[in-house]
Amino acid sequence: MKNTARLKQFKESYPYLIMALPAIIVVFLFNYLPIYGVLIAFQDFMPGDKILASSTIWVGFQNFKRFFTDVQFWSLMKNTFLICIEGFLIGFPLPIIVALMINSVQNRKAKKYLQTIYNAPHFISLVVAVGMLQLFFGRYGLINNIVESLGGERYSYFLESSAFRSLYIWSSNWQDFGWSAIIYIAALSNVDPQQHEAAIIDGASRFQRVLHIDIPAIMPIISVMLIMSIGGLMGVGYEKALLMQTDGNLAVSELISTYVYKRGLTGIPDQAYATAIGLFNSVINVVLLIIANTTSKKFSENSLW
Secondary structure, eight states, rough: OOHHHHHHHHHHHHHHHHHHHHHHHHHHHIIIIGGGGGGGBBBBOTOOOOOOSSSSOBBBHHHHHHHTTTTTTTHHHHHHHHHHHHHHHHHHHHHHHHHHHHHHHHHHHHHHHHHHHHGGGGOOOOHHHHHHHHHSSSSTSHHHHHHHHOOOOOOOOOOOHHHHHHHHHHHHHHHHHHHHHHHHHHHTOOOOOHHHHHHTTTTHHHHHHIIIIIIIHHHHHHHHHHHHHHHTTTTTOHHHHHOOTTTTTTHOOOOOHHHHHHHHHSSSSOOHHHHHHHHHHHHHHHHHHHHHHEEEEEESSSSOO
16 A cells, blocks of 8 residues: 555656756766765875775875864864854844845835845856955945045055955845845745734734734744754855955955865865865864754754754
């Protein structure tokens, strides 16, 4: 009976499985197959060597120990953690707030215009985005020109360590908050309008309806997105940080990801060492993901597994 039920279930769902197959293949090729390459983190590997061969020199955890004793270890951990946690504290609630605000707009055309305006920055490439930052916040950019015209002094945002994190985090959130809000807007569209009508009859204000109807409706999505965000907390990319790096802000802009890029792909490549650092960073993310999922499962009904 069980086999018959499973066969029936497969016949009903196989069209969807076929549709998902290309995505599964892409994920396997670009996310799972490269995992084979992490073996070089445990080797004395040189560019051109085979990953598995009779001549392979295995060094165990030597590359990891080398990173832990590196003079830059603590500064890299501090810089990466601070930029990630500050970005998370600002970037996670922002799309939720924006989605609730857009959902509260009654005019459909206004909603579409707002979504378009908020989503547009997401499609700007990082190179262009950093170029825009230079035009606005560079030493001879618009902001400094306005400040000087008002009698102030020019401030080198890209040369001052104190300005890097704010510039990086706020510009990143400006690019992504509208795109990230889409999933919450989609969830809010499933809220039964009769609930709002009943609440209005009972005299509930718009804020009360958001608080007691909209937020509970998207809470499962918020929980899942929170778990995934915490799981990728230390996964900041190197591209934007590298584009914004200068000699003046290097003390705070050198992250684990930029360090891995430099050690693995520039100068005299040390790919085994760079792979070990990247693997260490990935292990931190996995641990955070497990902790977040376990905590969510303990205190709510929502979890990834």
